[in-house]
Amino acid sequence: MGFFRIGRRLKLRLRRGLLVGIAGRLALAFVTVAILAVSANVVVERGVRVVRSTRVDRGQFSPVPSAPIEIARMLLSSPTAAPGGDLAAAEPAWHPAVETGIRRFVSAVDRFQSSTEVRASSESPDSSADADSSVKELEGAAKDFRRLLLRPSLGSELDAALVGYQQAGAAYVQAADRRRAAVREYLSHLDDLDGRITSSINTGWKIFGRVLARESLLKLHADIEELRRRFSAIGGPDGVSPALAETTASELSLRKAYDASERGLIKSQGEGWVGQTRDDFAHMADLREDVAEAAAQIQDGRQRLASWKARLSASASTARAGAGTNAAGEPPGAPNPASKMLVTPAAPARISPVVAAATTTTTTTDTLPDPRRRFTVACITAGVLALLSAISFWTVRSILIPVDRILDATRKLAGGDVAVRVPRGGMKELDSLARAFNRMASQLRTARNITLDYHRHLESQVEQRTRQLQHLAERDPLTLLANRRRLFVLLNQSIQRAREIGCGVAVFFIDLDNFKNLNDGMGHGFGDRALISVAQRLEETAVEFGFAARLGGDEFTVVHEEVSSEQDAHETGRRLVEAFRRPLAVEGREITVSVSIGASLYPDHEQRAEDLLSAADAALFRAKALGRNQLAMFTPELLENATRKFTTEQGIRRALEREEFELVYQPEVSLDSLEVGLVEALVRWRLPDGRLAAPDEFLAITEESGLILELGDWVLRNAMRAASNWRRGAWPEVKVAVNVSARQLIDHGFVHRIQELLREYELPPTCIELELTESVLQTGRATIESLRLLRSMGIDIALDDFGTGYSSLASLEQLPLSRIKLDRSLIAGIDTNPRSAAIALALIRLCDKLDIEVTAEGIERESQFACLAESRAMYLQGYLIAHPVSESEILVVNSLMPQVMHDLMLGIDPKADSPKAPQRVKIPSHG
Numbered sequence: 001m002g003f004f005r006i007g008r009r010l011k012l013r014l015r016r017g018l019l020v021g022i023a024g025r026l027a028l029a030f031v032t033v034a035i036l037a038v039s040a041n042v043v044v045e046r047g048v049r050v051v052r053s054t055r056v057d058r059g060q061f062s063p064v065p066s067a068p069i070e071i072a073r074m075l076l077s078s079p080t081a082a083p084g085g086d087l088a089a090a091e092p093a094w095h096p097a098v099e100t101g102i103r104r105f106v107s108a109v110d111r112f113q114s115s116t117e118v119r120a121s122s123e124s125p126d127s128s129a130d131a132d133s134s135v136k137e138l139e140g141a142a143k144d145f146r147r148l149l150l151r152p153s154l155g156s157e158l159d160a161a162l163v164g165y166q167q168a169g170a171a172y173v174q175a176a177d178r179r180r181a182a183v184r185e186y187l188s189h190l191d192d193l194d195g196r197i198t199s200s201i202n203t204g205w206k207i208f209g210r211v212l213a214r215e216s217l218l219k220l221h222a223d224i225e226e227l228r229r230r231f232s233a234i235g236g237p238d239g240v241s242p243a244l245a246e247t248t249a250s251e252l253s254l255r256k257a258y259d260a261s262e263r264g265l266i267k268s269q270g271e272g273w274v275g276q277t278r279d280d281f282a283h284m285a286d287l288r289e290d291v292a293e294a295a296a297q298i299q300d301g302r303q304r305l306a307s308w309k310a311r312l313s314a315s316a317s318t319a320r321a322g323a324g325t326n327a328a329g330e331p332p333g334a335p336n337p338a339s340k341m342l343v344t345p346a347a348p349a350r351i352s353p354v355v356a357a358a359t360t361t362t363t364t365t366d367t368l369p370d371p372r373r374r375f376t377v378a379c380i381t382a383g384v385l386a387l388l389s390a391i392s393f394w395t396v397r398s399i400l401i402p403v404d405r406i407l408d409a410t411r412k413l414a415g416g417d418v419a420v421r422v423p424r425g426g427m428k429e430l431d432s433l434a435r436a437f438n439r440m441a442s443q444l445r446t447a448r449n450i451t452l453d454y455h456r457h458l459e460s461q462v463e464q465r466t467r468q469l470q471h472l473a474e475r476d477p478l479t480l481l482a483n484r485r486r487l488f489v490l491l492n493q494s495i496q497r498a499r500e501i502g503c504g505v506a507v508f509f510i511d512l513d514n515f516k517n518l519n520d521g522m523g524h525g526f527g528d529r530a531l532i533s534v535a536q537r538l539e540e541t542a543v544e545f546g547f548a549a550r551l552g553g554d555e556f557t558v559v560h561e562e563v564s565s566e567q568d569a570h571e572t573g574r575r576l577v578e579a580f581r582r583p584l585a586v587e588g589r590e591i592t593v594s595v596s597i598g599a600s601l602y603p604d605h606e607q608r609a610e611d612l613l614s615a616a617d618a619a620l621f622r623a624k625a626l627g628r629n630q631l632a633m634f635t636p637e638l639l640e641n642a643t644r645k646f647t648t649e650q651g652i653r654r655a656l657e658r659e660e661f662e663l664v665y666q667p668e669v670s671l672d673s674l675e676v677g678l679v680e681a682l683v684r685w686r687l688p689d690g691r692l693a694a695p696d697e698f699l700a701i702t703e704e705s706g707l708i709l710e711l712g713d714w715v716l717r718n719a720m721r722a723a724s725n726w727r728r729g730a731w732p733e734v735k736v737a738v739n740v741s742a743r744q745l746i747d748h749g750f751v752h753r754i755q756e757l758l759r760e761y762e763l764p765p766t767c768i769e770l771e772l773t774e775s776v777l778q779t780g781r782a783t784i785e786s787l788r789l790l791r792s793m794g795i796d797i798a799l800d801d802f803g804t805g806y807s808s809l810a811s812l813e814q815l816p817l818s819r820i821k822l823d824r825s826l827i828a829g830i831d832t833n834p835r836s837a838a839i840a841l842a843l844i845r846l847c848d849k850l851d852i853e854v855t856a857e858g859i860e861r862e863s864q865f866a867c868l869a870e871s872r873a874m875y876l877q878g879y880l881i882a883h884p885v886s887e888s889e890i891l892v893v894n895s896l897m898p899q900v901m902h903d904l905m906l907g908i909d910p911k912a913d914s915p916k917a918p919q920r921v922k923i924p925s926h927g
Helices: 002-017 022-043 070-076 096-121 125-148 152-202 215-232 241-269 271-322 337-341 371-414 428-474 484-501 515-522 524-542 566-579 609-625 636-658 699-705 708-728 742-746 750-760 774-778 781-792 808-814 834-849 862-868 890-908
Strands: 050-052 061-064 205-207 210-212 350-353 363-365 504-512 546-552 555-563 584-586 589-591 595-602 631-633 661-670 676-686 736-739 768-772 796-802 819-822 853-856
Touching: 022 371, 096 125, 096 152, 096 271, 125 152, 152 215, 152 271, 215 241, 241 271, 371 428, 428 484, 484 504, 484 546, 484 555, 484 609, 504 566, 504 609, 515 524, 524 546, 524 555, 524 566, 524 584, 555 566, 566 595, 566 631, 595 609, 609 631, 609 636, 636 699, 636 708, 661 708, 661 890, 676 708, 676 890, 699 708, 708 736, 708 742, 708 750, 708 768, 742 750, 742 774, 742 781, 750 781, 774 781, 781 796, 819 834, 834 853, 862 890
Parallel strands: 595 631, 676 736, 736 768, 768 796, 796 819, 819 853
Antiparallel strands: 050 363, 061 350, 205 210, 504 555, 504 595, 546 555, 584 589, 661 676
16 A cells, blocks of 8 residues: 555655646647748759849830832932942933922932831931931922923822822831830730739748749749740841741630639639639730731831832932933933833831840749758658647547536536535646636635625616616616617617518608707707797607607607608608798797708618618708708719718828828919918818819818718918918918818807917017818807907908808808908909909909908919909919929919019000010029
């Protein structure tokens, strides 16, 4: 017995000594696998496929001028011509005037031939201009040459040959341009395909800086490089048939390799990647055929050009013979060897490629490991798998057995056996968990009796509270109507019944019009009692056909069950609107409220309860836009508009976070001093695609969402920062106009914010002008008081878009204005409509009497400028004078503005000394 006791103790100590935690075992496995992986990579390092990609710079093609038609040269040379056939050294064989005309004609023909060749090989402006010049020169020389002809029939032949010659040249150039465009587009698709495959290769696994990519991608990459090399071998604008055939074969080989691996690429790269690759292959095949067709047309065009040139040279020979002698000095009628040669077709022009300045290639290195290394790697891999298997088995066994014990004890403990205990053993962490479990079981046994007593006491209270909460969970506490949760339960039940019996369900989203005014005017207590009366009215109306619910605030919902048609839904909506035409009784008072209602219908509009309510909500916005106290049925366009508005609102929020808004500045120029009096800060949104969005694309949504406060503060801060920089630099008298919204003025901290920014940027109040619209008159007296306070600080106040609102003249009386800006709708017809001119000039004289400065917006024509030029005590703003520019460009505009205004004044001044309109000074503009 003593021997067995000692053995048991030794076994227990050995087991405790071998207790290793999970972290230790995993660390051991990780280190082992890492060492073996390093060893394997060192062994197979030379067997890794390495892909190196380089750039290819394609060369251009330039023409090698074709040999001139020697037959024409022979016609102009005498038997004693200078060696080498120099035309300048040849002695004329007839009258000098005839000799000069024919020389000029043949020279023009040669120049047209060479310029056409150059234009066919290049689309540069110089080659186009030279080709146009050669046409004019040819026509002029032909006109002079025609006067030398003794027979009229020769003139007709000459005209026909000239027309054919020019048409052949045009067809030749068009074919070359077509082929050049097809080549560029082909290479573009090839680059797109190569870039897509290279990107997929680069995302492969990397070990020790080397890329391990799919074999199919690497094969496609190599085939593309081979195709690019072969396609680059096509020389000149006409193409080389063998090179084009090799390109076709290489392209077909690439497509065959792709088709073989397409199924695997769909799994690895996705349907979108494969679809784009298929499109590239289809476009490349069509473009290759276009290149071949254009090459054939080029060859045909060159032959026709040479043939027509030969006919023109024959005309020159005939003219020489008709003038009294031929080129050999023989009498008329003598055979002329040169004229016999004129029918020989001219040799086709030769085009040689310009060697590319730098041409690099893409190579793929693939070194295969030898069999011995393969065997070594296989052995190492097998060892790794065996070791990992052993470690995994050891770890799993050390975890599962103790876990099973703990789970079994947990089930017993959950079943009420608080005397259960977990046997010790297993991994160190699980052994500690077993000890903690046993302590917990002991403590639970002690607390069980206390818990049972307390539980019995709670059961009675919970039962009572449950009944109360059940009622509160389904009812609105104020109106006792069904709340949102209960609404969806009842609505889903109604939809299920309608689906079974084949009818519809109408959902009405109801909002009280101008309820905020009632709350603010009568108090929130009175508003709550008014909501109770509204709920009673809805419940009385809906009891005949459905039920009513309150969503929150002044929003209610009415559901009409078992609707037979959309007309029934319309009728129910009208009944709900009419129900509130009768006054409500609230605390002995009679008040009248109106409602705006949006309606949706199951199953015509939506299928789910949540979607039906959203559709009705979208229709509610439509009802409010129609003037409130209206019913609007849902249409798909309403939901699309709501979605678009939501997307724009989210984009504005992100733009504010990412600083995507920019400020541009448009000058307002004084007619008196011809200088920039102030600049207006205008906000633009730089979209992710690089386009600048104008304010009318996002400001309305910014106002509705309340983001105008954050955006307005950003504009104000950045405008003052820019003014501070200009004031300390080259523009100390700068003045910046900033647009502010009615919501900003309502904010009680707006004036304090202005003062804070002026102190931060050390600016005087006279540097800032605040522009506002007539909507501020609808915000209350407190807003006007804020404007007067700002005016007393020295900040100028301008009224924008003056002349378009219903209360424009009232604004002059009530607002402390220092400037008005005439709306562009008034200025648009000032030079064409006498009424517009009379109204605008009357407003200018009125503001002059009131000592209010005037700025005319939208000056885009010089005639508009001329109509306002006599009113020197005003400012002008518009694209005619200057476009909005960035902060860095405004100083340039400021320096150029006096000259710009001076030029405009000279353009309308009848006493100006300049005999013609002056050249305007160009100033920068911002998109």
